Amino acid sequence: PAPALAPPPPARQALSVKPAIFVPVDRSAEIQEARLKLPILSEEQVIMEAVAENPTVIVCGETGSGKTTQVPQFLYEAGYSSDGLIGITEPRRVAALAMSQRVAKEMSLSQRVVSYQIRYEGSVTEDTQIKFMTDGVLLREIQKDFLLSKYKVVIIDEAHERSVYTDILIGLLSRIVSLRAKKQQPLKLLIMSATLRVEDFTQNSRLFSVPPPVVKVDARQFPVTVHFNKRTPLHDYSGECFRKVCKIHRMLPPGGILVFLTGQAEVHSLCRRLRRAFPCLRGSARGTEVKVDSVEEMRKFKKSRGKKGPVALPRIDLDNYSVLPVDEGDEDRESEMDEEEEAVGSDLDLDLGDGEAEEDEKPDASLPLHVLPLYSLLAPEKQAQVFRSPPEGCRLCVVATNVAETSLTIPGIKYVVDCGKVKKRFYDKVTGVSSFRVTWVSQASADQRAGRAGRTEPGHCYRLYSSAVFSDFEKFSPPEITRRPVEDLVLQMKALNIEKVVNFPFPSPPPMEALVAAEELLTALGALQEPLQTGRLKQLQGAKLSCPISPLGRTMATFPVAPRYAKMLALSQQHECLPYIITIVAAMTIRELFEELDGPAASEQEQAQLKGKKARVSQMQRLWAGQGASLKLGDMMVLLGAVGACEYSGCTPRFCEANGLRYKAMLEVRRLRGQLTTAVTSISEHAAGLFVDPKMKPPNEDQVNFLRQMVLAGLGDHVARRIQSEELLDEKWKNGYKTPLLDDPVFIHPSSVLFKELPEFVVYQEIVETTKMYMRGVSAVEATWIPVLLPSYCHFEKPLEDPPPSYCSKTGRVVCHRASTFYRVGWQLPAVQV
Ligand code: ADP
Ligand code: MG
Numbered sequence: 052p053a054p055a056l057a058p059p060p061p062a063r064q065a066l067s068v069k070p071a072i073f074v075p076v077d078r079s080a081e082i083q084e085a086r087l088k089l090p091i092l093s094e095e096q097v098i099m100e101a102v103a104e105n106p107t108v109i110v111c112g113e114t115g116s117g118k119t120t121q122v123p124q125f126l127y128e129a130g131y132s133s134d135g136l137i138g139i140t141e142p143r144r145v146a147a148l149a150m151s152q153r154v155a156k157e158m159s160l161s162q163r164v165v166s167y168q169i170r171y172e173g174s175v176t177e178d179t180q181i182k183f184m185t186d187g188v189l190l191r192e193i194q195k196d197f198l199l200s201k202y203k204v205v206i207i208d209e210a211h212e213r214s215v216y217t218d219i220l221i222g223l224l225s226r227i228v229s230l231r232a233k234k235q236q237p238l239k240l241l242i243m244s245a246t247l248r249v250e251d252f253t254q255n256s257r258l259f260s261v262p263p264p265v266v267k268v269d270a271r272q273f274p275v276t277v278h279f280n281k282r283t284p285l286h287d288y289s290g291e292c293f294r295k296v297c298k299i300h301r302m303l304p305p306g307g308i309l310v311f312l313t314g315q316a317e318v319h320s321l322c323r324r325l326r327r328a329f330p331c332l333r334g335s336a337r338g339t340e341v342k343v344d345s346v347e348e349m350r351k352f353k354k355s356r357g358k359k360g361p362v363a364l365p366r367i368d369l370d371n372y373s374v375l376p377v378d379e380g381d382e383d384r385e386s387e388m389d390e391e392e393e394a395v396g397s398d399l400d401l402d403l404g405d406g407e408a409e410e411d412e413k414p415d416a417s418l419p420l421h422v423l424p425l426y427s428l429l430a431p432e433k434q435a436q437v438f439r440s441p442p443e444g445c446r447l448c449v450v451a452t453n454v455a456e457t458s459l460t461i462p463g464i465k466y467v468v469d470c471g472k473v474k475k476r477f478y479d480k481v482t483g484v485s486s487f488r489v490t491w492v493s494q495a496s497a498d499q500r501a502g503r504a505g506r507t508e509p510g511h512c513y514r515l516y517s518s519a520v521f522s523d524f525e526k527f528s529p530p531e532i533t534r535r536p537v538e539d540l541v542l543q544m545k546a547l548n549i550e551k552v553v554n555f556p557f558p559s560p561p562p563m564e565a566l567v568a569a570e571e572l573l574t575a576l577g578a579l580q581e582p583l584q585t586g587r588l589k590q591l592q593g594a595k596l597s598c599p600i601s602p603l604g605r606t607m608a609t610f611p612v613a614p615r616y617a618k619m620l621a622l623s624q625q626h627e628c629l630p631y632i633i634t635i636v637a638a639m640t641i642r643e644l645f646e647e648l649d650g651p652a653a654s655e656q657e658q659a660q661l662k663g664k665k666a667r668v669s670q671m672q673r674l675w676a677g678q679g680a681s682l683k684l685g686d687m688m689v690l691l692g693a694v695g696a697c698e699y700s701g702c703t704p705r706f707c708e709a710n711g712l713r714y715k716a717m718l719e720v721r722r723l724r725g726q727l728t729t730a731v732t733s734i735s736e737h738a739a740g741l742f743v744d745p746k747m748k749p750p751n752e753d754q755v756n757f758l759r760q761m762v763l764a765g766l767g768d769h770v771a772r773r774i775q776s777e778e779l780l781d782e783k784w785k786n787g788y789k790t791p792l793l794d795d796p797v798f799i800h801p802s803s804v805l806f807k808e809l810p811e812f813v814v815y816q817e818i819v820e821t822t823k824m825y826m827r828g829v830s831a832v833e834a835t836w837i838p839v840l841l842p843s844y845c846h847f848e849k850p851l852e853d854p855p856p857s858y859c860s861k862t863g864r865v866v867c868h869r870a871s872t873f874y875r876v877g878w879q880l881p882a883v884q885v
Contacts, residue, residue, distance in 0.1 A: 072130030077159045086157070089117030090271045095125050101264050102126070102204075106228045107240040109210075111247050112268030114499065115460040115506045118243045119150050119208055123165075123181045124158060126204050131239070132180035135203030140186040142214035144169045145427050145434060146458040151183035152435070170611075170726075186216035193223055194546060194608070198231060204239040209457060210252070211244040213530035213559070219540060222556045223547075225258050245457045246495060248527060257556040273505040275467075275512050283516040288470040289317050291515045292450075293324050295468045299513075300329060300420055300446060306465025306510070307447035309455060311500050313474040313489050316647065318424045318450045328413075329420035331445050419444060425451035425459070428715065437461050456499050460506065467504040467512040469497060471520070478535045487819075493528040497521065530559045537561050538569040538614050542578055545600040546608035552597075570598065572768055575843045576618045578604030610730050612640050619765035620731055626757045629731060630747045631691060635762070637723040638690035639816055639828060644720070645693075645802075646711045668711035669802070676804040680755040683831040685805040685813075687762055688755070694720055695747060760840060763832045766814040767841040771797060771826060773811050788813065788826065791844070800825040812837070 151167035162174040231238040421441035441447040504510030579598040607617035623632035675692025700706040707714040771788035787796030816828025
């Protein structure tokens with residue numbers, strides 16, 4: 052075995068001198084005893100003195116040392132919340148909720164006082180003194196009140212994760228703290244990190260002119276013996292985890308097991324296998340037969356569809372976004388931290404109870420194992436289970452994603468099984484093309500994971516990879532902000548009147564290409580005022596990047612969705628399209644509405660089941676898409692149909708299961724629809740008082756065409772044109788599409804209802820790279836709409852005038868007629884090569 056990680060530091064005395072103001076807290080003896088064991092208790096005085104004397108303080112301490120649960124209590128006891136709030140931001144929803152509950156419990160206070168606020172819900176009241184929230188919530192509060200005057204202290208927790216919003220918040224707060232000092236209303240800023248790697252905050256003179264003091268909390272970490280695998284399994288790390296857990300459970304002394312996997316689907320699958328191998332007393336007969344006549348539901352939905360509309364396709368008005376920006380609305384954003392896990396797979400916790408066990412161990416009821424899943428999107432009640440002691444005589448085994456790495460500390464873990472992988476979303480800097488990839492973690496993460504085993508006694512960490520592989524891991528993973536498109540952040544910053552985004556004190560600035568791409572997209576969407584000179588790109592690359600926000604941009608910034616979708620929302624109150632666009636945007640924002648049915652199957656039987664279901668689901672999707680204009684709306688129509696039919700059926704788990712929909716995603720769509728409706732109606736004169744019925748009527752044909760245009764207006768940089776036969780350089784390009792930014796062809800994803808239709812022009816929600824570059828979320832558009840709705844993407848040789856342009860499929864060009872003259876209107880796609 053490799054050497055142990057760290058020896059336990061000596062225990063120290065708890066704080067003896069209390070500060071001048073002291074707000075008493077009533078804690079149970081049991082809680083008090085547990086607290087006194089936390090390493091951070093012996094640093095209370097140091098931390099509180101540092102806070103008293105400095106505007107900004109950094110606290111570093113190992114996960115589990117007590118930062119999140121105790122520091123807010125120290126501040127409360129010292130009177131910081133007697134006339135203002137103590138706010139704590141977390142990059143994950145799970146942590147905001149769980150930690151507020153824990154702190155309320157420790158202090159014997161209700162959630163009215165120690166509250167939480169996450170995207171859709173919260174328990175904040177007038178009595179709130181300590182408020183846990185996601186970092187996105189605080190960012191939106193800054194938009195409403197830049198000085199954060201309600202707060203006395205802001206704590207940025209988990210700063211080592213370097214989530215995008217955490218980074219932005221630290222940049223903003225560095226300014227807010229100095230503004231508040233000038234106004235003689237000091238605001239205290241605490242930055243808490245689980246690692247000592249804080250130079251990006253301390254050694255950054257643009258951020259803090261005087262480097263803030265760092266208080267280091269010595270963790271009482273017991274030694275953890277690290278065991279590497281001799282070989283690194285190439286694919287089946289999940290199977291390897293299973294075998295390792297079985298061995299530990301059979302052969303090693305009592306102590307909880309924590310397994311790190313990469314995503315929900317994997318977590319559930321391993322949980323199933325383990326429960327079957329080591330049954331624990333549980334409710335029986337799970338996973339009932341599901342049978343729903345979804346075709347009947349669909350008929351009901353379709354029956355209310357209107358009759359055919361006129362043949363001509365009227366257009367939406369691009370300048371008609373007369374929603375007025377106001378400083379209200381309780382919507383917020385979430386960082387990407389939660390998203391990794393949402394990526395793939397179903398999270399229906401149905402135990403199929405089939406023959407998956409055959410290659411596994413024989414069920415062994417004499418060795419019960421209490422197996423619990425843990426991931427971000429797990430329902431809160433289920434998450435809370437991991438903190439309870441397992442049933443008598445059972446060993447605890449938590450199968451988790453990255454959330455267990457630093458956000459949550461699970462008591463009683465002695466063994467860690469680390470697959471060494473993490474699921475991450477990768478983006479192309481220029482095109483924004485994204486892909487989810489499972490990659491190796493960094494060395495820092497692997498050590499964090501190992502550390503989970505040594506909280507209560509010496510422990511063991513089993514790494515399912517060799518030490519040679521480990522030494523090739525990168526030391527730390529780069530901050531998120533340097534890895535993803537930033538148009539949403541740039542828009543938010545412009546809405547805060549930070550025009551020169553390049554000058555913003557980012558702890559780690561995003562790459563210049565990403566800032567330029569963001570500014571370009573926002574300008575094209577009309578969210579920024581166009582620079583006066585021409586040659587926009589050159590000007591932007593001259594590092595100016597300083598266009599102010601436009602009125603449309605202000606409207607867009609109030610919607611809690613990405614700018615492309617915000618643009619659709621801003622146009623949506625025309626022609627009574629609002630409820631539809633809200634639904635489409637909500638469904639596109641909540642990723643992976645449909646279950647993943649391509650996943651690996653454990654047995655042939657399961658394979659066949661999956662195949663059957665896939666066929667049924669795709670048949671259903673065809674029905675939802677309908678015919679004519681409605682089919683042209685494509686996958687967006689499927690989303691509308693799915694949500695509509697689901698609401699008609701009462702949004703039940705059975706309906707979702709039968710139609711391949713993720714039940715939880717549907718509930719999220721419902722909530723987000725409500726939230727977006729409030730967001731739009733509260734700022735729109737036209738939409739004021741509008742009531743959106745969750746069971747909306749299907750759109751009529753005219754509306755469908757307006758919807759297609761609204762989608763096009765938002766996804767303007769995501770237009771693709773089918774490669775024509777004379778352009779085919781390669782057989783592989785058959786059925787491919789050309790996009791302005793990519794050299795290689797892209798293809799309609801086989802799961803799209805337009806996969807076989809192959810329209811000439813399409814817009815897509817995203818390109819995901821798997822075996823090919825696939826467009827997902829596809830909708831067909833009319834070529835003649837492009838110069839009208841997306842003028843900034845077109846090159847006009849003469850000003851565009853009526854009558855409307857037409858499209859010549861032979862040349863692949865759009866032609867504008869004026870009187871008897873032809874003006875050729877090129878479009879940024881590569882010219883046709885004959
Ligand atoms: P840090 O923020 O430094 O990682 P925390 O404040 O989250 O540490 O955790 C401190 C201790 O509180 C840990 O030992 C953890 O086990 C315990 N703890 C946290 N939440 C709960 C909970 N809901 N139930 C029981 N113990 C908890
Ligand atoms: Mg913490």
